[in-house]
Amino acid sequence: MWNYEKRLQYPVNITQTNPQIAQVIISQFGGPDGELSASMRYLSQRYTIPYREVAGLLTDIGTEELAHMEIVCTIIYQLTKDLTPEEIKASGFDKYYVDHTLALWPQAAGGIPFNACEFQSKGDPITDLTEDMAAEQKARSTYENILRLVKDPEVCDPIRYLREREVVHFQRFGEGLRIVQEHLDSKNFYAANPAFDCRKS
């Protein structure tokens, strides 16, 4: 069950449209290391994690990623609000506009649609948490790539916030991985899948 809260996790108030930069930022909505992928990754993985505190962590971070998706979508929405056909043509936004007008649709900056193949839910806690740590680093790199292109402080500010959260999530997933490893003992030295091979009969 989820509840909606009528506020962004971090405020977004952009006064200057910029459809060109919106086309870059959209990767953090529907791209390979975007927030939609992040949320679906953690919320899919959590069911088979055999340790409750790690399942809780995946639930809470997966939920926060939904809030981040809303921040990214708000940035794109405000960057493309009330564009004229002339502005759309001049900025190269026409190729997106022809299919979606000014609506939000999850895709990568290169136009590749959102795809579940961009994340894994493997059913092995060590594999999944290692992927999650890598995912947070990939998202951080993407935000840093965006920050090198964006100069508008009203856009940079929420992007910097999102980048910082990737660092915090990486730290927490590292602790989650440590919790999993502490559950493994000398009888499972080679870390056979604790979600499958070591089930209590």
Added chain:
Amino acid sequence: MRENKMEQMKLFQWINMVSFAVNDIVLYLDTHPKDQEAIAYFNHFREVRTKALKEYEKNYGPLTLDTAKADQMWLWSTQPMPWEGGYC
């Protein structure tokens, strides 16, 4: 009216701040469930947040359904949405 808007903005920003404190400590507590200092921190900010959300609802309208009270008008869906900029 203008002063009222300033007060609303200040309370909205306060809600964002204390909610972030709650969000962030929740992730920490997930992996450190016995940390007494973190538990006290959570309890404090959870209470501050709940109080602020109730106060906001009373003066300007609901940000959560748990604090929404329907009166003459259903404000939950008729007030601004978060992506419009500003505050709801």
